[in-house]
Amino acid sequence: MFELFKRVKTVVNSEVNSLIDKAEDPIKMVEQYLREMGSDIQEAEKATAKMMAEEKLLKMKWEEAESMVMKREEQAVQALQDQNEDLAKRALEDKIKIQEEAEQLQSLYLDASKTATDLKLKLTEMKSEYRDMELKKASLKSRAQSAKARTNINRSMSSHNSEGSKQGFKRMEEKVLRYEAEAETSEDLNASSRTLDDELTQMSTKTKMDEELERLKEKIAQQTKATNE
Incomplete structure (x- = not known):
């Protein structure tokens, strides 16, 4: 996805005259790159939103599991106080199982949180690059038109018999x-x-x-x- 940035930067940083020598129209090329970048940004926004939702869901499940671990701990203590050791063991067994699940959920949540953060940073970078390209487009268009005009004038002067006119x-x-x-x-x-x-x-x-x-x-x-x- 982000290879597009390199292509756009290459176009913007290259000399206009070099672009004109090619068959490609530099303005149309930049407009096409902007359309492609806009489409990539939309896809990145969807992926980021999906990951952020997953992050929130994992955090909620992890917190629920941690809460259940504490609850089973309290229930085991209560069972022992009631002289019900068998019930206390069952409560502790479930606590251990839920604790393992909580640890797994915590690991998944931390990974999702890191991924969501990275995606948000890259999405911000993409949007910033897009805004820069839009600003540079006007300058590039003006430079291209100026270069074409100079080229046409130079060609006209070279083909025109100036000595005969003089x-x-x-x-x-x-x-x-x-x-x-x-x-x-x-x-x-x-x-x-x-x-x-x-x-x-x-x-x-x-x-x-x-x-x-x-x-x-x-x-x-x-x-x-x-x-x-």
């Missing part, structure tokens, strides 16, 4: 840089065109202003000349 990304980056350079050049050209148009417009405006200025100067000169005449 080169492709670099080409796309250069292409975007060209787009940006073209956009900046276009903006510079537009700015240059706007500057030229502005200068030409200013020149046209200045020429008209000069014409108006000359016209006014000439008008003033004519008026001055007319006044002097």
Whole structure:
């Protein structure tokens, strides 16, 4: 029965990666071990309860036999006091017989008591191991999932052409840089065109202003000349 403990401890203490390399699913294995351990605990509980009942029964019979031994002793004394030696002998003969039975019952009771104690200790150990396995199950499941995830990622990385992806990304980056350079050049050209148009417009405006200025100067000169005449 208790060989199961060794199997469960082996699973829990072994490396998760080692378990994954096997065809067995470590989580399902542990769950199966827990079911088997639970069944063993139930059987152990029945055996322990049966032995404890046997212990109580033997103790009761032993105590009854001891009580009867004392009773026959008292009866033999009473018979002698009544001058009935034959009855006293018969009482003592039965006392001796019952005393032997009492000694046998005592030996059986002590053996049953020791066995019941051992079973209770082992049952407590089994239940403690079971609780430990339930607590470790969650940790084992998390570790197994983590190990599987790392394995899948590593396999993906090893099969993936990372250099090709890097080169492709670099080409796309250069292409975007060209787009940006073209956009900046276009903006510079537009700015240059706007500057030229502005200068030409200013020149046209200045020429008209000069014409108006000359016209006014000439008008003033004519008026001055007319006044002097």
